[in-house]
Amino acid sequence: xxxxxxxxxxxxxxxxxxxxxxxxxxxxxxxxxxxxxAAAFGSAAGGFVNTLAHYGADQVVVVNNAKLDQYTTDGxxxxxxxxxxxxxxxxxxxxxxxxGKDLAPRVAAKxxxxxxxxxxxxxxxxxxxxxxxxxxxxxxFAKRKFKSGTxxxxxxxxxxxFDEPDTSRSAQTEELAVELSDDTLRxxxxxxxxxxxxxxxxxEAKIIVSGGRGVKSxxxxxxxxxxxxxxxxxxxxxxxxxxxxxxDYSLQIGQTGKVVTPDLYIACGISGAIQHLAGMSNSKxxxxxxxxxxxxxxxxxxxxIVGDLFEVVxxxxxxxxxxxxxx
Amino acid sequence: xxxxVCLKQTFDTEEKITIKDGQINEDGVEFIINxxxxxxxxxxxxxxxxxxxEVTVITVGPDRAENALRTALAMGADKAVLINDESxxxxxxxxxxxxxxxxxxNGFDIVLAGNVxxxxxxxxxxxxxxxLLDIPQITTITKLEIDGDKVTAxxxxxxDVEIIETxxxxxxxxxxxxxxxxxxxxxxxxxxxxxxxxRLTAADLGIDPAExxxxxxxxxxxxxxxxxxxxxxxxxLDAQAKELVSLLRNEAKVI
Numbered sequence: 001x002x003x004x005x006x007x008x009x010x011x012x013x014x015x016x017x018x019x020x021x022x023x024x025x026x027x028x029x030x031x032x033x034x035x036x037x038a039a040a041f042g043s044a045a046g047g048f049v050n051t052l053a054h055y056g057a058d059q060v061v062v063v064n065n066a067k068l069d070q071y072t073t074d075g076x077x078x079x080x081x082x083x084x085x086x087x088x089x090x091x092x093x094x095x096x097x098x099x100g101k102d103l104a105p106r107v108a109a110k111x112x113x114x115x116x117x118x119x120x121x122x123x124x125x126x127x128x129x130x131x132x133x134x135x136x137x138x139x140x141f142a143k144r145k146f147k148s149g150t151x152x153x154x155x156x157x158x159x160x161x162f163d164e165p166d167t168s169r170s171a172q173t174e175e176l177a178v179e180l181s182d183d184t185l186r187x188x189x190x191x192x193x194x195x196x197x198x199x200x201x202x203x204e205a206k207i208i209v210s211g212g213r214g215v216k217s218x219x220x221x222x223x224x225x226x227x228x229x230x231x232x233x234x235x236x237x238x239x240x241x242x243x244x245x246x247x248d249y250s251l252q253i254g255q256t257g258k259v260v261t262p263d264l265y266i267a268c269g270i271s272g273a274i275q276h277l278a279g280m281s282n283s284k285x286x287x288x289x290x291x292x293x294x295x296x297x298x299x300x301x302x303x304x305i306v307g308d309l310f311e312v313v314x315x316x317x318x319x320x321x322x323x324x325x326x327x
Numbered sequence: 328x329x330x331x332v333c334l335k336q337t338f339d340t341e342e343k344i345t346i347k348d349g350q351i352n353e354d355g356v357e358f359i360i361n362x363x364x365x366x367x368x369x370x371x372x373x374x375x376x377x378x379x380x381e382v383t384v385i386t387v388g389p390d391r392a393e394n395a396l397r398t399a400l401a402m403g404a405d406k407a408v409l410i411n412d413e414s415x416x417x418x419x420x421x422x423x424x425x426x427x428x429x430x431x432x433n434g435f436d437i438v439l440a441g442n443v444x445x446x447x448x449x450x451x452x453x454x455x456x457x458x459l460l461d462i463p464q465i466t467t468i469t470k471l472e473i474d475g476d477k478v479t480a481x482x483x484x485x486x487d488v489e490i491i492e493t494x495x496x497x498x499x500x501x502x503x504x505x506x507x508x509x510x511x512x513x514x515x516x517x518x519x520x521x522x523x524x525x526r527l528t529a530a531d532l533g534i535d536p537a538e539x540x541x542x543x544x545x546x547x548x549x550x551x552x553x554x555x556x557x558x559x560x561x562x563x564l565d566a567q568a569k570e571l572v573s574l575l576r577n578e579a580k581v582i
Contacts, residue, residue: 098484105451109458114542117449139344143547186463193488249504250486255340264581275340285579304559315568
């Protein structure tokens, strides 16, 4: 049976996020020849229609309401519930992002639905959809499916992938009015303090340069930032580095902290405690740089350099600069 | 202030995961309070110290989960509820319904929980519970201030910080950085043994297990494929740096 699958588009700094393209790709597969509907919220939503179509949406429902320019749980809960009631989808897919994590379970509870969150893979065999998701922060995996009813998934950034956009595609657009009275918006966002301005988000980064206790100080992270900048990547850290005050806890990767799966993970001065490995060992390619040849991190590394990160990392930065200048 | 914390007992994060008879093997495993829930317990106790009132800790789980509740009581919580009933050990949908019934039965001004458990990692409990209780939520908080019924919290949003205002009653979920959980003191541990711990079943909560039956099922659990041993580069560091960059481009094809 062909399915109608709904995706909530998510933008950051004025652009659609890659995870939205991954969600559209997942939706296309789940739809089994059916219809992919994207919902886009806020004053800028109309501008996303073509891009959403290029990445697989057949229809776009636009809720052009300035109260949705900034995410709030109550605003998005009401708008998304309204879109679901309006489109009556067989399946719903969101990104497993800060927004998706806050919104999807709440929507599921409101509509009395199940939800399988943080999926890293989806198998579609006709009507049946089987999801794979990490458990114990990636120390193991579980395959799960819905017994019945509407399918509802969130997909982890960087795992499902997406195809090159097809610019010949277009989508039907529909404006849906959603009234949001102020007394129903119970939380107020007073201020957003941008700490990652211009930087790459850790969970969506293709390349992560990460530092541990071996970095020795906040100042020491400078060489990692320089390498990350050349590679267009993000900087992460181990718990040891965060506990020692070298960097903010928002950078922590591990079983507590963020779980990441970039294409390339460069671990600098990280010994490789089991909690840290849980957060990064499913990265596609892992490089370890550590003075201690016995460090655990080398057990999961594809490539290792035994040496002082303060000598090795600047050399790598120079080599990458040369390589990328060649194109 | 009537303060409720929902927590989960999880594997110690030090534990290696093995599979036995198609299930995650619990033999010989050390259990702890889910680290994010531990932040919630600590914050709850700090609220009690500031405003007075009572901290109730609630969990759904088997007998062994009593230890996690006793630890929370030893930290300073006042009473505990253990919902130990296999008929409602369902999925996230089921557990949220059961917790909502237990929290409503207890009453609340504020509900705290971790933002995610380090075992299943679904992160659904908090937002589902807030919806079922029909109260606002602030997830992944790193700071909480309450003044009268006004609540101000800072939340971690993928590295940026949102400052959120709302009013009690509210549900918040804890993120790392919120606080530094205290260790239970010896007198705390002694006292905890005498603090009330109530055991409930689905029937006690007026829940028909069939009505809250899981919407999803787990088909299989498995371990990730073992990684092959990697290549440790040799030679002087300049040569190693050159070789690595070349390998990443030509062999691994990630640059």
